[in-house]
Every structure is written in structure tokens, then in C-alpha cells.
Amino acid sequence: MLRTLVRKMAENAPKRLKTSDEVVIGTHNGHFHADEALAVHMLRTHVPAYQSARLVRTRDPAVLAECHTVVDVGGEYDPARHRYDHHQRGFTTTFPGRPTKLSSAGLVYLHFGREIVARKLGAEDRESEAVGLVWAKLYESFVEALDAHDNGIGVYDPAGLSAAGLEKRFSDGGFTLGAVVGRLNPNWNDPVPEDPAEAQAAEDARFEQASRRIGEEFDRDLDYYTRAWLPAREVVAEAYNERKQYDEQGRIVVLKRQSAPWKDHLYSLEDQAGPEAAKVLYVLYPEKPVPDAKWRIQCVPVAKDSFESRKPLPAEWRGFRDEELDAISGVPGSVFVHASGFIGGNKTFDGVLAMAKKALEA
Template sequence: MSTESAAKRIKTNPSSPLIGTHNGHFHADEALAVHMLRLLPTYSTSPLVRTRDPKVLETCHTVVDVGGEYDAQKNRYDHHQRGFGTTFPGRPTKLSSAGLVFMHFGKAIIAQKLGLPANEASKDVDLLYSKLYENFVEALDAHDNGISVYDPAAIAAAGLEKRFSDGGFGLGAMVGRLNPNWNDPKPQDPSEAQAAEDDKFLVASQRIGEEFERDLDYYANVWLPARAVVQKAFDRKSEFDAQGRVLVFDGQSVPWKDHLYSLEDGNPSTLYVLYPESPAPGAKWRIQCVPESKDSFVSRKPLPEAWRGFRDAELDGIAGIEGCVFVHAAGFIGGNKTFEGAKAMAEKALQG
């Protein structure tokens, strides 16, 4: 694309810094990078130019995923240059343009979401900063840099093969399939053709941006408030078991696994979690075994084998505890009509 045709598509606005990225086939990393920048007041109305022309890129305030330069002081965020190996703090994955933009602007985006000043120190901002990177952005960095989830050599050595196709529907594939197809009609005029491609890029940027914002909303409005509830229960563990092996939610359960493993800080002492099925008065209670890890189906200490698969009065007789409702055949969860009954189930299970 010529400098002239690129310049024609730039809507100048002195108060809105011009963002530049490359044209041609687009990827998830720069699509998200552009969306994240536009979440901030500085860039909220910024125009975008997609080009590989160095002269046009020189006119841009901020450039992502093109230009062969990473220099935050100059607002240059490319990762393709030889020798680039920057990673997010505490993580091993080489950054893409998404990771670079998130590393430099993520805390401001999160602080804005939480209604906090951008530069104010905050444990909550720090928590969400790490959480969003590890659970969303890092996958895009790995995808764009050709890094597999598992070591391919180790997979081959183990003789493991995929049992079925997963459809390739990750975040990267979602954006990739929004690119123009090879046989789509293409305008003859170069400026019109580029404008049509840019329109598709904006759709992709909005699409992956919606997924990012959905995660941001969840972690800010659901995950983070749950942490306070888990922290309160964690601090009271010794009230229910001298060794702190039982966690009790008083009133309502929340998503607890992430927070529990974090609060344990390498000391996996909690074995059972007790919680009411609902906040309603007289609600039944559950006893759930803590898995060995967040995604594991193996419990640290399953409920007794003799209880598994039984219900109601029959289970009462086997367990020697009144009010039993059920114990799952896999032994990872059970129920009782009352808190006292669920607590008795935990106490007896601990003895086994």
C-alpha cells in the first residue's frame, strides 16, 4: 500500500493518538492489542491505520505488531525482531503484541474497571493483572509465537495421539477465520480493497475484545468479590477442625478453588468444603472434597468408599449419621439435610 493511499484513510484528530498496525492477514494478538488500547480514555477515539509502510508508521503515535521495534518510551510494541525474548513478569511465554500492550497498559485498564486511579497501588489490581494474563492473554502470546501447550517432543516420545479433532476453535482460530478468504471478491481499487480488509479487521478486533472484556467483567465483578468470601472462610478453618482441614461457607457458596489454592500457598491442608445449597433458610448442605489441583478429578481425600452410591435412610445407617441425602459414586461430593449433619460427615471422613 502506498503512503498516499494510507494517508487518505487516516482521520486526523489531534486529541486522539493515531494507532498503527500492519495490513494483510491479521491475527488475534494485534486485534486484541488495538482493542485494549481503545478501552483507555487516551485512545478511545483513536483512528487506526494498517500498513507496513515505514514512512506512514513514523506518523503514528503508537504502533503494534509491526515496525521491528519494542520501545515503550516511544510507544512501539513489536515482537518480531531478532533477539526479542521479553516475557510477562513471572511467566515463561514470549510476548506477542497483545502481551506487550497488556503488560504496559493492563493495570490501567483494570484500575479503570475497578474505579481506581490508574497509578494507585492496589492488591486487587495486581491480582487481576496476573489472573487475566495467565488465563487469557498468555494463550494468544503462545499461539502467535508458535508455542505449544505441551512439549511436542515429549508428546511424541510418549506416543500420544489426539483421539479427535477439537475443531481448532481457540481464540487465535476465531480471529483467523474472520480474515478475507482467498476467493472472496476483491475491489479493483487498492484503497477500496484495503478499506474492505480494514473493516474485517475491526470486526475481529471487536470480537476478541468482547471476549477479553467478558473475562475482565467476570474477574472484577465475580471472581474478585468471591476471594473476600473465601478469605473469610479460610481464616476460620481452625474453628471447625484443629488442623484446618475443613472450610465452611456460612450463608452462600462461591467459586472457591482458585482462591483456596492461592491462599494455601503451597500448603495443601484443606480436604473438605462445606456449603449450603442456597442462601434460603433450611437449605440442605453439601460436603465437597478438594481436588488435588483445579482441573483434577482426583480428590485429596475422597469420602469413604462404603458411603459411595448410597442415599437417604440407607446412607444414614451406613454412615451412622442422621439426615444424609447422598454420596456420589465417585466419592467427591455428598449432602446432608443440615450443617450439623454435613459437619459430622466431614469429621467421620477425616477419621478414615
């Protein structure tokens, strides 16, 4: 009886689409990918007009034509008609300021991302600076990777890697954002229901799971960038403006109250200051927001995701702790310096500042 019901629902889908006023999102059936899984999640979870939307997975042009919105199928990119496909010949659309060709995820985010961010921030103006900052950052940190994956664009240029003779040192298990969704597709040898409607229903259930899974990751980033990353900008800007209190060239930044996500904002502030301004080498911050907290000194990396520091802590300090480090560094209250020299600690602010000033001279 269940098989018959599912079959009738599939057979009657075009009729329902013609007569119903409900909002229907269409995407393709078959093997699914992260881009359409995220596109569907963003619409149904974060855009009020789609929160009760029904999903249809098909490649039938007649069925897709009756859908309110179509993503990742149909060969059309026409936002006025809510068509968001990227597979057609000649498609070259990218996100503002980024080089990566968009997938269906990027297209939906391009047109609805500001609304999503503004709603999360409780901002009335979708064109505000704060909304724009998070909109761009969330694309670069999350959505762009899915666009690249779906369009077959690697993180590094293959020719450049080959010319440099670079090879991976170890396997990362292929665990990327795309793989989060890809692994939820059925295996090649999994049993498939003989009834076509039942088989499609099983496939659709897997897609719904995939959409929720990639959506959870997107929502975590959306929450982080609106609730933690954006408020940190003001904290870092204040510290950057006061940097010459600690070094006349401005190479030391002090986050007085507690640590905050500082790298993105620091690089942005340095860019605004221009090439004539000295680069920050060390960032100091308390381990906890309490009066007697220990302090950390962290070296600024050459790039956000780099393990190479602009100026590591002195080699002779690295790997030592406590009194032994006190004797080597000449700074009382030393706690540790990491073996790679990218971070260290002291019991007091005066002590960690002394470490920074000595490291500048090393």
C-alpha cells in the first residue's frame, strides 16, 4: 500500500504543481552534491518565503517549469524567475571580488545571503557595512569552497604544484565540505528498491539528510561570524589604534580584556594603514578575562592559515618552561615558549610585554 501511495504521489506531481499555490523548490534527482544541498538549506531555513517550501527532485523539464524556484538544474540563470543553475555553456558569474565561478550554492547565497546575514544580525539595512562584512566573509570561508568543488577547481594550481615538485605529505582522508555531503550518497552496491517511486523516495530521504548536514555546518559558521567574529572587529581596531603605546613602531598589539578572533581584522586594518606602516609582529592577550590571569604572546603569521610567523620568538627560548625559561630569557614569570616559537606565556602583563620587547630585538 505504501508503494502504491508513493507511486501515485510521483505520478500526480505535475498536476499538484499546476494547481497548488505552495512554494516548490526544484532540483535534480540522482547523485547529489553539496552545492544544491546547501542551496536548498539556505532557502528553506533562512528565507521566510521558503520556510514551508516543498522540494521536488527531478530532471523532467515539465515538472521543473512549474516550480517556483529551481537550483542546480534546468540550464538557466535568471534570478528574476528564480532559476539558479550554473552548468550552461558561457556561465561565468562570480561573487564580488572573488575569482571562483559560482555553483548553485554561490548563486543562492549571492542573491539571498545579505538577507540571511541581516536577519541573523537583526539589522534592518541589508546594505549596511556590518552585513556586507559578514556576507563577504562567510562566502570566502564557507560557500566558495563548495563552488570550487562543484566546478572542479582545486585549491592550488596543478601546474604550479608540479613545477615546484610538491607532493602531499599525508592523506587527509579527502574530508572536505563537499565530502560531508558526498559520503551520504548510496554506495554503488547498496540495494535499490525495485519500485521506481520507492527508490526515488529513498534517494530523496538521503538528500534531505545531506541538506541538513551541510546546513548544520553553514549555520555554525553563520552563528560564529555574526556573534563572535564581527564584534571582535571593534576590539581589534581599538587595540591596533593604541599599538604605539607599547612600541614606537607599532609592532605590538595588546588585547586588554581577553583574546578575540584577531587575524582577519588585523590584516584588514594593516591593509587600510598602507604599506608605510610597520607590520604587527606580536599580539598579547590574557588567557582569561580575570584580573590575575596569565598572559600569552602570539606571533602574527605571514598569512592567516600559515604556520610561518613573521618573527618567531627567539630560538634559544623555544621548548623551555618556568624557571629554566626565566634564566634563558632574562624575563621573570615566564611560563613557556612553544617548540616552534609561535606562542609563549608569562604570569603577568608586564612579563609578557617584556618578552615581546626582547623578541623584537632578537
